[in-house]
Amino acid sequence: MHLGILTLTISLPGCRSLKEKRQRMGGLHERFGRNPAIAVCESGELDRLDASEWTFVAVAPAKPQVEALLSEIEDKIQRTVDGRVMEATREML
Known part of the structure; x- marks a missing residue:
């Protein structure tokens, strides 16, 4: 079994509220969490x-x-x- 970790830092220019932030991120947890081979979480910022x-x-x-x-x-x-990926890091275990 192989494991990979992808961490993305996304810039959301002009975002003024937590509600707008959630809308702009577009339900990443629901979209990618459906796949049993993927775990996802908001990990920072x-x-x-x-x-x-x-x-x-x-x-x-x-x-x-x-x-x-x-x-x-x-x-x-x-x-x-609706944002820009500022940094993407990958780690393979």
């Missing part, structure tokens, strides 16, 4: 309105499958979230 940090953990039998899952997550977030 909880007190800031103009930024958000999310961590995704993917598990698969082979490393290429884990890398594909993490790439798919990152690509989908860049296309669908």
Whole structure:
């Protein structure tokens, strides 16, 4: 079994409320948490309105499958979230 961790820091320029922050992040937990091979949580920047940090953990039998899952997550977030990915870090275990 292989495990990969993807942490994304997302800038949300102009965000003025916690409600707007949640709307702009578009339900990441619900969208990605449905996949049994992925765990997701908001892991940082909880007190800031103009930024958000999310961590995704993917598990698969082979490393290429884990890398594909993490790439798919990152690509989908860049296309669908009303914000800009400022930093993306990956760790393979």
